[in-house]
Amino acid sequence: MTESEGDWESWTWQMQNRVDGVEGLASYISVSEDECKAMEELATHFRFRITPYYASLMDADDLHCPIRRQVVPRMVELADAAGLRDPLDEEEHSPVKNVIRVYPDRVAFCVNNECAIYCRYCLRKRMVGSEEWSMKKRELARGIQWIRQTPAIRDVLLTGGDPLTYSDARLEWILQELRSIPHVEIIRLGTRLPVTLPYRITPELCSMLQKYHPIWVNTHFNHPKELTAEAARAADLLTKAGIPVGNQSVLLKGINDDVETMKRLCEGLVRMRVRPYYVYQAQLLDGTEHFRVRIEDGIALFRALRGRTSGFAIPQYILDTPHGKVPLDHAFVKGRDGDDIVVETFEGLEWRERNPL
Ligand code: SF4
Numbered sequence: 001m002t003e004s005e006g007d008w009e010s011w012t013w014q015m016q017n018r019v020d021g022v023e024g025l026a027s028y029i030s031v032s033e034d035e036c037k038a039m040e041e042l043a044t045h046f047r048f049r050i051t052p053y054y055a056s057l058m059d060a061d062d063l064h065c066p067i068r069r070q071v072v073p074r075m076v077e078l079a080d081a082a083g084l085r086d087p088l089d090e091e092e093h094s095p096v097k098n099v100i101r102v103y104p105d106r107v108a109f110c111v112n113n114e115c116a117i118y119c120r121y122c123l124r125k126r127m128v129g130s131e132e133w134s135m136k137k138r139e140l141a142r143g144i145q146w147i148r149q150t151p152a153i154r155d156v157l158l159t160g161g162d163p164l165t166y167s168d169a170r171l172e173w174i175l176q177e178l179r180s181i182p183h184v185e186i187i188r189l190g191t192r193l194p195v196t197l198p199y200r201i202t203p204e205l206c207s208m209l210q211k212y213h214p215i216w217v218n219t220h221f222n223h224p225k226e227l228t229a230e231a232a233r234a235a236d237l238l239t240k241a242g243i244p245v246g247n248q249s250v251l252l253k254g255i256n257d258d259v260e261t262m263k264r265l266c267e268g269l270v271r272m273r274v275r276p277y278y279v280y281q282a283q284l285l286d287g288t289e290h291f292r293v294r295i296e297d298g299i300a301l302f303r304a305l306r307g308r309t310s311g312f313a314i315p316q317y318i319l320d321t322p323h324g325k326v327p328l329d330h331a332f333v334k335g336r337d338g339d340d341i342v343v344e345t346f347e348g349l350e351w352r353e354r355n356p357l
Contacts, residue, residue, distance in 0.1 A: 008052070011193075011200040015116065015165070018049040025072065028055040032063060038073035045287065047118045047129030048073060054117050054196045057225055066223040066255045071117050076290045083286035085126050089322040096146045097139055102324050106155035108190075109143055111135055111174060114165045116197040121250060121288045123320075128161050144177045151183045157218075159190035164200050168208050175212040187212060192220040194234040194245075201234035206241035218246045218277065222256050227268040235272045246277035249315070251298050252291045253282075259304045266305070266313040276315035281328065283320065295319070295328060303330035307346025 007013040019025050022036055039048060050071050058072075059065035090100045098110035110124070113133040118125075127133035135143075147153050156178055163171060178184050189209075193200040194217075209215050217238055221227065238245050247269050249256060256262055266276040279302070282292045302317045317328040334342040340352040 009199050011197055011202070014051045014053055014197050014199060018051055018116070019055050020049050025050070025055070029058050029060045029065075029068060029072075031072075034075050035072050038075045038077065041075070042073045042077055042287075045077070046073075046120070046122075046125045049115075049129075050117050051197045053199070053230070057228070064254060066261075067225055069255055070119050070121070070222065070252070073120065074290070077120065077287035080287050080289040082284050083288055084284050085286055087283040087285050087322075088123070088320055090124075093322070096142050098133065098135060099143045099146055101153075102322070104152050106157065107147065107153055108157045108159050109147070110160050111140060111143075111158050111163050112161040112166060115160065115162045116165060116193055116200075119192075121252060121282055121285070121291045123283055123285060124161075125285070125287070133161075140174060141177075144174070144181075147178070147184065148181050154183055154185045155188065156184055156186070157188040157190055162191050162193055163189050164191045164193045164205075168205055172208050175209070175215075179212050186214050186216060188216045188218060190218050190220075190248075194219045194231055194238070195221050195226050198228070198230040198234035201237050203237060206237050206243070209238075209243060210241040213242060216244050216246070218248050219274065220249065221247050221265065221269060221274070222249045222252060224261065224264040224268050227265070227272065232272045235274050239273050245274045247274050247315070248278045248280065249276075250280045250282050250291075251293050251301075251317070253293050255291075257293045257297070257301065259301055259308075262301060263305060263309055266315065267309055270310065270313045276313055278318045278325075279315045281317070281319045299328055299330050302328075306330075306332075 019028065022031055022039055025031050054067065054071065058068040093100050093102050095101060100108040100110065110127070110133070112135050113128055113130060115128050118129055122128055147156060158174065175187065178187055235245055249265070251257055256265060269276050281295060281298060282288055298317055302314065305314050319326045319328050332344050334344060337352070339354060339356040341355045343351050343353060345351050
């Protein structure tokens with residue numbers, strides 16, 4: 001691979017030069033025998049691509065590198081007894097192709113099937129990277145038409161795949177169409193590109209997006225190693241365009257399931273003015289057993305953060321289900337005792353608050 005500095009910072013160059021095989025990967029890391037075999041055996045299960053930028057964040061020799069584990073296939077993916085193909089029944093919840101409605105007032109609209117990288121734990125691994133789920137313009141128009149004809153929908157999340165892998169022009173067409181629908185109040189973009197391809201966040205993109213406010217962005221950082229100067233610049237461009245940026249992580253065993261790593265991640269996000277919003281329990285998804293954390297351990301982790309960092313740096317731990325999101329909270333309210341409500345403080349002390357009936 002030869003590139004100039006200008007190429008490296010060009011998002012289209014990064015997309016065109018993604019690592020997609022052992023040979024390319026070997027220029028970033030010492031590929032293990034297991035990884036080599038997994039890339040071959042899993043090739044038909046789930047696509048493998050990494051942007052040069054994200055590949056450059058991997059540790060060349062550490063098999064446990066948190067970046068490497070998110071993107072490089074392993075044979076263990078074939079040893080999952082419980083995993084499902086579509087654990088949230090998203091296909092059952094789709095009135096038209098790629099429009100997912102679980103709640104009455106909002107939809108997730110999977111506008112494309114393409115991502116910059118393919119995360120090994122991806123909830124939508126059944127569809128991302130697969131031709132069957134790509135969206136032609138007429139299929140996008142059909143989804144938009146369904147939203148137009150459904151006045152209850154006030155909030156549209158554009159997701160995928162990753163909506164920012166579209167050109168500015170294609171994305172603007174979707175935004176223009178949605179903004180012409182009076183009942184659509186909020187448009188959200190779910191994108192991992194600030195993490196995996198931060199050069200995609202250009203001043204031109206931000207100028208275009210801010211014409212369609214209120215626009216919100218939710219991105220997906222999982223580990224403090226991803227909080228680079230490039231990612232901070234991308235977040236800064238978005239927030240300067242008046243776009244609130246939130247973060248949704250997935251709780252991943254051996255990657256971010258300890259208090260210190262999660263604290264560093266959340267505090268780093270807040271420094272970048274990105275609000276830690278949700279951390280999802282990893283789904284019962286095919287090929288991902290090695291990533292799953294016991295829910296009790298996840299609850300204990302977020303309980304331990306309470307009082308150890310700013311309240312707004314603590315995300316909500318969430319279990320997503322086919323019937324919507326369920327907060328997985330530690331119960332700080334212990335109950336009523338006469339005229340008192342008994343609660344637990346962050347230090348684990350009991351406090352009685354007078355609260356007469
Ligand atoms: S970027 Fe998001 S949608 Fe794409 S593979 Fe990763 S988790 Fe899945």
